[in-house]
Amino acid sequence: MVTDTISDMLTRIRNANLLKHQIVQIPTTKMSLAIASILKEEGFIEDIKKYEENPNRYFIILLKYKGKSREPVIQKIKRVSKPGLRVYSGINNLPQVLGNLGIAIISTSKGVMSNFTAKELGIGGEILCYIW
Template identity: 70%
Template sequence: MVTDNISDLLTRIRNANMVKHHVVQVPHTKMSLAIVKILKDEGYIENFEDYAENNKKYLLILLKYFGRNRQPVISKLQRVSKPGLRVYKNKKTLPNILDNLGIAIISTSKGVMTNIKAKELGIGGEVLCYIW
């Protein structure tokens, strides 16, 4: 059993990207579903779908590559807030990732969203990860 579902999700995506797999399977949780929806909306993955096998739910994530050499769209996934050390930012100190070329995923009182959307709404929260 995994204790940190977010780190498990990011590690599975990172490992699949390194070996250029097209599909990666992750356990279905509310948090992983919210993160994967953001990755799809921001264009970091092609698509995802739910499926169940032996009464367990999974997410199938289709990774995105570009160019003839299949360079991954996601170059870096970095976990920020961990179970042992939570990182919170208010609306004034929200991170700016590579001058908004990358995103930070923030867990707020209004749900999981990107740093750009959180700045628009004027709210802060727990910084889950950086992606670029």
């Protein structure tokens, strides 16, 4: 049993990217689905497909590559807030990832969102990860 589902999800995506796999299978949780939908909105992955094998529920992420050399769109994923050390940010000091070329995924009181959406809404929260 995995205790940190977000780290597990990010590690699965990172490993699949290194091996240039087309798909990644991830156990379904509300948080991992929310993170995957943000990655799809921001253009880091192609699609998300849900499926169920009793009693387990999974979803599949279709990874995105560019060019004939299949260069991964996701260059790096970094987990920021961990179960042992939570990292929070207010509206005044929301992170900018690579000069706004990447995104930070933030868990707020209004749900999980990117740093751009949180800035528009004027709210801060727990910084889950950086992706570029």
